[in-house]
Amino acid sequence: MHGYLILLLFIAFPFVELALLIKIGQYIGVGSTLGIVIITGAAGAYLAKHQGLRTLRRIQEEVNQGRMPADKLFDGFIILCSGLLLLTPGFITDLIGFLGLIPNTRNAAKQWLMRKLRDAISRGKVPRSTSFRIHR
Numbered sequence: 001m002h003g004y005l006i007l008l009l010f011i012a013f014p015f016v017e018l019a020l021l022i023k024i025g026q027y028i029g030v031g032s033t034l035g036i037v038i039i040t041g042a043a044g045a046y047l048a049k050h051q052g053l054r055t056l057r058r059i060q061e062e063v064n065q066g067r068m069p070a071d072k073l074f075d076g077f078i079i080l081c082s083g084l085l086l087l088t089p090g091f092i093t094d095l096i097g098f099l100g101l102i103p104n105t106r107n108a109a110k111q112w113l114m115r116k117l118r119d120a121i122s123r124g125k126v127p128r129s130t131s132f133r134i135h136r
Contacts (some may be wrong), residue, residue: 018090040094045087055076
């Protein structure tokens with residue numbers, strides 16, 4: 001069932017984004033709409049790069065101190081996904097991307113992701129590193 005939902009999202013979401021771009025273009029003009037898309041893409045790329053590099057430094061610091069940087073790895077993953085969404089033309093993707101770059105909303109998303117991952121592991125839905133065997 002989840003596979004069909006994901007497929008539906010990948011098919012329907014671009015149409016919704018396109019319809020929204022067309023409607024906004026009709027309202028404020030094509031040039032203004034393209035300008036907004038370009039500016040949000042550039043601003044998002046800059047913010048994602050800046051936050052991503054800062055997160056990478058924090059990951060390196062934790063590793064150098066002998067700690068597992070799981071929390072910072074989740075931050076990095078969300079920042080990377082946010083940057084990709086901001087580079088994708090569209091207002092909905094920009095909104096979601098910017099939300100991933102705001103620390104409070106990123107922390108909420110991170111907590112949700114971590115809870116989902118823990119639940120999946122406890123149900124045996126995610127392979128653990130100890131479950132892999134090398135066959136010779």
